[in-house]
Amino acid sequence: MMKLVVTEYLKPKSLEEAYSLFIEDKKNHIIAGGAWIKLSLKTANKLIDLEELKLNEITEIDHVIEIGSMVTLREIEINPKINRLYNGILSSAIHKIMGVTIRNVATLGGSVMGKYAFSDIIPVLLVLRTRLVFYKHGEMSLQEFLDNPKMERDILLKILIKRDLGIGFFKKVAITPLDFSILNIAISKNAEGFKICVGATPYIGKLAVKAMEYINGFKNVSDEKLLNCANLVVEEIKFSKNNRASKEYREELAKVYVKRGLKKVIANEG
Amino acid sequence: MKVNLIVNNQKKIFECEPGDFLLDTLRTYNYLSVRRGCDTTNCGVCTILFDGKPVPSCSVLTAKANGHQITTVEGIQAEATKIGKHFGDEGADQCGYCNPSLALTVYAMKKELNNPNMEEIKEYLVSNLCRCTGYIAQERAIKSYLGDES
Numbered sequence: 145m146m147k148l149v150v151t152e153y154l155k156p157k158s159l160e161e162a163y164s165l166f167i168e169d170k171k172n173h174i175i176a177g178g179a180w181i182k183l184s185l186k187t188a189n190k191l192i193d194l195e196e197l198k199l200n201e202i203t204e205i206d207h208v209i210e211i212g213s214m215v216t217l218r219e220i221e222i223n224p225k226i227n228r229l230y231n232g233i234l235s236s237a238i239h240k241i242m243g244v245t246i247r248n249v250a251t252l253g254g255s256v257m258g259k260y261a262f263s264d265i266i267p268v269l270l271v272l273r274t275r276l277v278f279y280k281h282g283e284m285s286l287q288e289f290l291d292n293p294k295m296e297r298d299i300l301l302k303i304l305i306k307r308d309l310g311i312g313f314f315k316k317v318a319i320t321p322l323d324f325s326i327l328n329i330a331i332s333k334n335a336e337g338f339k340i341c342v343g344a345t346p347y348i349g350k351l352a353v354k355a356m357e358y359i360n361g362f363k364n365v366s367d368e369k370l371l372n373c374a375n376l377v378v379e380e381i382k383f384s385k386n387n388r389a390s391k392e393y394r395e396e397l398a399k400v401y402v403k404r405g406l407k408k409v410i411a412n413e414g
Numbered sequence: 415m416k417v418n419l420i421v422n423n424q425k426k427i428f429e430c431e432p433g434d435f436l437l438d439t440l441r442t443y444n445y446l447s448v449r450r451g452c453d454t455t456n457c458g459v460c461t462i463l464f465d466g467k468p469v470p471s472c473s474v475l476t477a478k479a480n481g482h483q484i485t486t487v488e489g490i491q492a493e494a495t496k497i498g499k500h501f502g503d504e505g506a507d508q509c510g511y512c513n514p515s516l517a518l519t520v521y522a523m524k525k526e527l528n529n530p531n532m533e534e535i536k537e538y539l540v541s542n543l544c545r546c547t548g549y550i551a552q553e554r555a556i557k558s559y560l561g562d563e564s
Contacts (some may be wrong), residue, residue, distance in 0.1 A: 151417065152434035153477035175475075182435065182473050183454060191432065193478055218467070243541025245519070246455050249474060301424045321540060323458060 149187045159279055159299065167297050169350030173334050174299065176254030177216060179246055183320035199301060202226070204372025211303040213253025217265075218244060220252055227258040229305065230272060230332055231412060237268045237330070238297070241314045253300045259290065259348055264316055265332035266290070267349030269303070271312070290348065311412045313405040317397055319388065326389040327397045329407040333413060338406070342377060342398055346386045352377040355402075365410060372403050374402040417480040421445070422489030428476065436462065436471040436479055440486065446513040447487045451543075458542035461515035462486055468522045470541075487514035493521050497559050503554035508546035516542050522554055532557070 156162040161200075166172055171189035175181055178193075197346035199212035202223050209225055220226055221238040241247060241264055255265045256276065266286075274286040279299040289295065313331040318324065325344035332339045343349030355376035362369055385392040419426050421440075430439045437460045440448045451457035453472050460472040463485035487494050497517045501507050516539075524540045525529065530538065535556060544552065 148433035148435075148475075150431070153432035153475065155480070175478075177456065178475055178478060179473060188433075191475070191477075197480070239537070240457070243458065244538050245458060245461055245468045245470050245541055246473070248464070248469050355459070 148182065150183060150187070150191050152190045153193065153207055154190055155193045159197055159301075161196060162192055162197065163279055163299055165190055166299065172235070176214065176257065177249045177251035179250035179254065180258065181378050194299070195255075204307065207307045208361070209305045209307050211252055212303070213300040213302060214251050215253075216245040216248055217241060217250045217252065221247060221283075224304075225307065228311045229307060230312030230334075233314050233330065233332065234265075234272065234305075237314045237316070237328075238263045239291055240264060240318075247401045252303055256286070256289075256303060257300055261346055261348045262324035262344050263349060264314075264325055264328050264343070267314075267341035267343035268314055269305070270341045270349055270351055271330045271332035272305050273339070274318075275304040276300055277304065283325050284332070289353070308334055314411050315401045316407060317401070324388070327394050327401070329398065329401045329405050331402070331409055333409045338409070340377060340402060340406075342381050342402070345381060345383045345394055345398075346388070347382060347384070350381055352381055352402075354380045359406065370403045370406050371399075373406060374399045378401045415477065417476055418477055419481075420478075420483045430476045430478050432475075433492060434476045436474045436476050436484070440471060440484070444550070444553040445486050445488070446525075447542055449511060449514065451511075456541065458519070459512050459515045461542070463477075463489075463518055466522065466525070468519045479549050485518070488516050490518065490521050496562065496564070497521065497555075499564045500555040500559040500562065501552070504558065506547060506551035506555040508544075512542065512544045516544070516552070520559065530560070535560075548561055 150411050169189050171252050174192045194214050199214040201212045202215055203210045217238045227235045228300045242359045265272045269286050275283055276286055276289055280299050311333045316325045317327045322330045328343045330341045336358055340352045340356050341349050355373045358376055359373040378395045378398050415432055416429050428439055448471055449459045451459035455470045455473045460470050461468050462471045465483050494517045519542055
């Protein structure tokens with residue numbers, strides 16, 4: 145039996161109370177859904193549960209879908225608006241994460257704040273140009289948040305995704321359905337062009353900026369250009385080996401699935 | 415600390431540590447149908463319903479459940495009996511260790527999904543492992559239970 149040693153478990157009634165508790169001690173943690181707590185934490189001072197703060201709703205304001213940080217992955221997966229967004233790219237990525245039971249526990253906020261390298265969600269959120277709303281830092285892009293590991297402690301309130309017209313593609317490669325990805329690819333296309341992100345390399349999802357710039361420079365994309373784009377992805381993104389896959393295998397997978405993903409997006413567009 | 419739970423529609427006050435998980439608390443208070451398997455969210459045998467939704471009790475803190483509805487297989491007795499009969503009729507039972515959690519998940523699935531096909535059933539049941547069978551008899555039993563409106 146695995147034991148977690150915690151001094152106190154609290155469900156604050158206001159954001160200010162939650163924030164004060166969070167910053168008073170580095171050993172105080174916000175637990176979000178708590179799905180990973182057993183595997184990631186052995187001891188803690190205070191655990192702060194945001195259940196009472198009404199952060200568990202999905203709403204839409206001015207064509208922006210606002211997802212409360214405490215909304216569970218399952219609620220997102222089956223939400224009709226999110227199902228229609230970029231032909232369901234976020235729902236289909238979530239659908240492949242373990243089983244329904246754990247998706248009933250894990251939250252989107254927890255998945256973002258955890259910055260997990262194996263995350264299937266971060267690459268999708270990056271290609272959907274996601275923005276985050278924090279209690280003290282206010283609004284920023286997900287990219288800014290990921291680029292700033294030294295950001296002071298804060299509470300994530302909402303995840304914002306613009307509901308514009310676009311096509312999406314997501315591919316998870318894993319050894320077994322319950323396992324973490326050995327690679328994932330997310331691609332989106334809207335009026336502004338393509339976004340391509342590769343994750344679980346085994347590092348956290350990263351946008352392939354040069355490859356995006358290359359492919360967005362053409363009106364018509366030939367097979368050769370798709371291949372060039374896939375090669376650029378492999379050149380600019382860092383791949384490494386871990387106990388699940390070698391660097392070379394990941395690179396080959398990336399080449400194949402970037403090309404295939406771009407093709408599918410273009411086909412769906414037509 | 416004290417937590418107030420509604421277990422199988424009965425108000426209960428349990429004493430636990432802030433870092434205790436529901437699996438341990440429920441078993442301490444003799445809800446022994448809630449079983450320990452992998453203890454790491456993978457196998458599904460510790461599944462309970464949390465406000466009607468299936469969750470792995472090995473990974474939900476008891477303190478988080480304060481004020482919430484918890485359902486174990488004892489709380490769905492009539493439906494569990496029905497599911498058990500379908501399992502028996504199809505020869506889907508072997509050691510029975512995963513039966514309570516599977517019954518709860520199948521019960522939740524019937525409530526949540528409208529007339530699911532076999533692919534949707536399988537997807538819903540990912541993470542419910544059975545180490546005895548090859549799932550084929552279980553698939554037959556679940557399908558026949560879903561069609562049973564008695």
